[in-house]
Amino acid sequence: MSAAATPAPGTFAFLWESLLPVGRDPRTGGYRRFSWTPADLDCRAWFEAAARHRQLRLDPDRNGNLWAWWDVPVAGEAGRAGGVFPPSRRSAGGSGGSSPRASSAGEAGRAIATGSHLDSVPDGGAYDGPLGVVSAFAAIDELRAEGFTPARPIAVAAFAEEEGARFGVACLGSRLLTGAIDPDRARALEDGDGITLAAAMQAAGQDPGPIGRDEDLIGRLGCYVELHIEQGRALADLDAAVGIAEGIWPHGRWRLDFAGQADHAGTAALAGRRDPMIPYAATVLAARQAAVERGARATIGKVTAEPGAANAVCSAVRAWLDVRAPDGPTLEAMVDQILAVAGQESDANRVGLTARQESFSPEVEFDLPLADRLAAALAARGIEAPSLPTGAGHDAGVLAARLPTAMLFVRNPTGVSHSPAEHAGDADCTAGVTALAAVLRDLAG
Amino acid sequence: MSAAATPAPGTFAFLWESLLPVGRDPRTGGYRRFSWTPADLDCRAWFEAAARHRQLRLDPDRNGNLWAWWDVPVAGEAGRAGGVFPPSRRSAGGSGGSSPRASSAGEAGRAIATGSHLDSVPDGGAYDGPLGVVSAFAAIDELRAEGFTPARPIAVAAFAEEEGARFGVACLGSRLLTGAIDPDRARALEDGDGITLAAAMQAAGQDPGPIGRDEDLIGRLGCYVELHIEQGRALADLDAAVGIAEGIWPHGRWRLDFAGQADHAGTAALAGRRDPMIPYAATVLAARQAAVERGARATIGKVTAEPGAANAVCSAVRAWLDVRAPDGPTLEAMVDQILAVAGQESDANRVGLTARQESFSPEVEFDLPLADRLAAALAARGIEAPSLPTGAGHDAGVLAARLPTAMLFVRNPTGVSHSPAEHAGDADCTAGVTALAAVLRDLAG
Numbered sequence: 094m095s096a097a098a099t100p101a102p103g104t105f106a107f108l109w110e111s112l113l114p115v116g117r118d119p120r121t122g123g124y125r126r127f128s129w130t131p132a133d134l135d136c137r138a139w140f141e142a143a144a145r146h147r148q149l150r151l152d153p154d155r156n157g158n159l160w161a162w163w164d165v166p167v168a169g170e171a172g173r174a175g176g177v178f179p180p181s182r183r184s185a186g187g188s189g190g191s192s193p194r195a196s197s198a199g200e201a202g203r204a205i206a207t208g209s210h211l212d213s214v215p216d217g218g219a220y221d222g223p224l225g226v227v228s229a230f231a232a233i234d235e236l237r238a239e240g241f242t243p244a245r246p247i248a249v250a251a252f253a254e255e256e257g258a259r260f261g262v263a264c265l266g267s268r269l270l271t272g273a274i275d276p277d278r279a280r281a282l283e284d285g286d287g288i289t290l291a292a293a294m295q296a297a298g299q300d301p302g303p304i305g306r307d308e309d310l311i312g313r314l315g316c317y318v319e320l321h322i323e324q325g326r327a328l329a330d331l332d333a334a335v336g337i338a339e340g341i342w343p344h345g346r347w348r349l350d351f352a353g354q355a356d357h358a359g360t361a362a363l364a365g366r367r368d369p370m371i372p373y374a375a376t377v378l379a380a381r382q383a384a385v386e387r388g389a390r391a392t393i394g395k396v397t398a399e400p401g402a403a404n405a406v407c408s409a410v411r412a413w414l415d416v417r418a419p420d421g422p423t424l425e426a427m428v429d430q431i432l433a434v435a436g437q438e439s440d441a442n443r444v445g446l447t448a449r450q451e452s453f454s455p456e457v458e459f460d461l462p463l464a465d466r467l468a469a470a471l472a473a474r475g476i477e478a479p480s481l482p483t484g485a486g487h488d489a490g491v492l493a494a495r496l497p498t499a500m501l502f503v504r505n506p507t508g509v510s511h512s513p514a515e516h517a518g519d520a521d522c523t524a525g526v527t528a529l530a531a532v533l534r535d536l537a538g
Numbered sequence: 539m540s541a542a543a544t545p546a547p548g549t550f551a552f553l554w555e556s557l558l559p560v561g562r563d564p565r566t567g568g569y570r571r572f573s574w575t576p577a578d579l580d581c582r583a584w585f586e587a588a589a590r591h592r593q594l595r596l597d598p599d600r601n602g603n604l605w606a607w608w609d610v611p612v613a614g615e616a617g618r619a620g621g622v623f624p625p626s627r628r629s630a631g632g633s634g635g636s637s638p639r640a641s642s643a644g645e646a647g648r649a650i651a652t653g654s655h656l657d658s659v660p661d662g663g664a665y666d667g668p669l670g671v672v673s674a675f676a677a678i679d680e681l682r683a684e685g686f687t688p689a690r691p692i693a694v695a696a697f698a699e700e701e702g703a704r705f706g707v708a709c710l711g712s713r714l715l716t717g718a719i720d721p722d723r724a725r726a727l728e729d730g731d732g733i734t735l736a737a738a739m740q741a742a743g744q745d746p747g748p749i750g751r752d753e754d755l756i757g758r759l760g761c762y763v764e765l766h767i768e769q770g771r772a773l774a775d776l777d778a779a780v781g782i783a784e785g786i787w788p789h790g791r792w793r794l795d796f797a798g799q800a801d802h803a804g805t806a807a808l809a810g811r812r813d814p815m816i817p818y819a820a821t822v823l824a825a826r827q828a829a830v831e832r833g834a835r836a837t838i839g840k841v842t843a844e845p846g847a848a849n850a851v852c853s854a855v856r857a858w859l860d861v862r863a864p865d866g867p868t869l870e871a872m873v874d875q876i877l878a879v880a881g882q883e884s885d886a887n888r889v890g891l892t893a894r895q896e897s898f899s900p901e902v903e904f905d906l907p908l909a910d911r912l913a914a915a916l917a918a919r920g921i922e923a924p925s926l927p928t929g930a931g932h933d934a935g936v937l938a939a940r941l942p943t944a945m946l947f948v949r950n951p952t953g954v955s956h957s958p959a960e961h962a963g964d965a966d967c968t969a970g971v972t973a974l975a976a977v978l979r980d981l982a983g
Contacts, residue, residue, distance in 0.1 A: 215845035324805030355957030359929030360769035377819035400660035405956035484804030511850035512800030
């Protein structure tokens with residue numbers, strides 16, 4: 094999204110551009126919005142300001158996820174879009190901790206939730222996550238501008254640690270909310286500096302004590318529709334601005350520790366070496382080969398060598414293997430094949446190998462009736478939105494275990510993602526907001 | 539070297555153990571003595587204390603190398619081992635900057651220099667470097683204890699940045715001294731944090747302005763004999779405590795930059811990826827293969843991946859390739875072969891490749907008459923010292939371009955080097971001191 098002139102407050106462009114500088118690394122142009130860091134706290138402050146500006150009720154949950162509620166107006170207030178909410182509703186706004194079930198939930202039905210996340214991978218792009226949050230606020234603006242009054246509450250969410258970039262578990266906020274991860278395990282997760290999630294939350298002023306499954310909040314949600322930039326080129330190839338997700342490939346992350354012995358690069362005879370770099374390299378190529386054979390994905394994008402001297406055989410290599418496939422059995426076969434090569438090559442080099450699954454997300458089929466309803470709502474507005482599978486994990490995939498979920502994708506012409514080069518055009522971003530507004534109008538009307 | 543009881547001052551064990559704690563990482567037991575860091579300054583203070591204790595004249599050169607001189611006593615002082623030097627000699631002690639040629643140099647001939655270095659690779663062992671410096675002081679103690687008076691000066695050196703662990707150029711101190719590296723290039727060398735050598739020296743209180751070739755100092759040196767722990771298992775296999783170096787294999791270091799494009803590990807189709815990890819892995823295996831084919835060495839022990847996210851294709855991989863071979867043409871052929879694979883695989887993956895030679899040391903043949911004289915001096919004391927080639931670079935190899943040099947190796951039973959597991963037994967360390975004392979007695983007598 095780019096704009097020559099300064100955009101007006103309350104517009105998509107204003108929202109978008111006010112978030113752009115937060116956590117951007119000036120050297121690379123990429124984002125480093127890691128959860129519970131100063132950049133993340135700035136993102137949270139931005140979310141709160143956007144919600145307050147719209148007089149949405151702020152109600153962060155106890156897992157570090159942010160929620161902004163457009164409650165159903167009480168009798169006599171219908172049509173007062175953007176108006177003041179009754180004191181009983183506003184009292185919970187902005188406070189942390191558990192949130193009492195809104196009194197209107199029973200009357201008006203469960204909420205239509207939308208949103209995405211604000212955290213990033215290292216040197217990530219501007220769109221992955223934030224586009225869904227900004228579009229949610231902008232869609233509410235669009236609905237209010239046309240005088241729409243929701244018959245069911247609409248909630249905008251920003252989930253914590255979706256990328257897992259700091260603590261290694263993707264979708265951590267939604268996993269905690271739905272009970273998909275044990276709170277004790279989550280509290281003990283460590284970042285690269287050995288700081289636990291519990292310590293990081295505490296330092297950021299969020300009590301890590303009450304994290305974990307939140308049935309009260311889940312019970313208030315009727316469905317979740319996440320808008321996200323597409324992370325491949327399918328929409329570009331189909332010449333469509335927006336699409337609807339079919340499902341998410343099963344995917345997982347494995348940490349591989351190759352343990353050898355440091356030695357002198359000049360004097361240690363090859364036969365006597367226990368060089369962990371050799372089985373590591375063989376594993377990289379085996380992963381690529383396994384993915385090529387099955388039309389799937391396998392990637393090693395993070396590796397460290399210890400002690401890391403240019404003139405020494407390293408003592409240890411630690412790598413993270415990311416594998417995704419169209420279905421579970423294919424994924425399992427790939428992982429078996431890759432780890433078999435890693436094991437054989439480690440044995441051949443007298444190197445120890447430990448492979449540990451750090452995260453796993455089974456295949457997600459998004460709710461078909463909900464997807465059909467999205468397609469119909471879009472078609473009614475003249476928007477054609479093809480269906481797409483995706484290899485990327487999302488909070489929508491985690492929430493799918495507990496409530497109907499759906500996703501809207503916005504075209505990404507180059508298909509590049511998790512990179513500063515990730516991009517969506519202004520017109521496609523606007524089309525995304527229009528599509529999300531159409532969906533919310535249909536679901537909450 | 540281990541000792542149950544506290545060793546007495548002035549003994550090898552005391553010297554050795556007083557240096558042991560400096561710069562040791564308590565987590566790994568390895569050393570992190572990087573030049574011009576606090577650990578390095580502690581090593582320098584240790585050297586100065588050891589020299590002062592022996593009333594050796596301290597005269598650091600302008601390239602950051604430390605020198606402690608046992609000058610030839612003036613008439614009437616012969617035999618006063620450990621005695622006080624005349625004020626005119628002592629005036630230069632401990633001060634930096636250029637050093638006036640000692641007035642005795644002309645009369646007594648050029649000096650017999652010995653020593654080694656105190657810096658380490660990351661997580662290096664205790665012996666690589668320090669054993670030569672400690673043994674030099676201990677050999678002087680042994681000579682003095684028997685009432686030896688040198689007819690030529692004896693100098694103990696500790697060369698700066700021998701490992702190149704901080705600024706990437708091995709033997710930096712001896713290269714500067716002999717003019718083998720341009721001072722401007724040296725000043726601009728950067729460490730991993732972007733700190734230049736010039737800034738690091740300045741911060742440590744050493745003026746980087748006058749670094750560079752020092753003909754005055756070289757002119758005062760007659761030869762250099764470096765004692766060093768062996769970095770392979772040759773002496774263990776030959777059942778000998780000490781050996782004499784034949785020569786140093788030619789060796790060099792190349793920095794490889796693979797530049798691709800960051801992308802999403804789940805959504806980016808394999809065909810569209812520009813993943814630098816793939817050609818990197820192929821290069822690791824090609825390097826091993828090239829070394830196997832030629833009975834040589836090729837190692838990648840240092841690698842970084844940017845941005846280093848577990849769920850993203852990385853945008854760049856930077857690696858350091860270390861290659862060593864018995865002769866220059868073999869080394870050249872190996873590097874050509876490895877870089878050819880790196881280039882082909884980079885092209886196939888649409889990845890950019892830059893290969894830059896960071897350092898190169900041609901083959902060194904140590905001075906044969908000097909080696910023969912060492913062998914004869916040792917044989918006269920009943921010490922059998924076989925001749926060995928080595929794949930490791932040393933300051934002795936750099937100095938060999940300007941003066942006769944030789945090396946003594948001390949047995950390393952496991953052959954492990956550049957690792958905390960590096961070790962020499964107490965008896966072998968003592969044998970090394972005895973051998974070095976025999977050599978100094980012969981050369982300076």
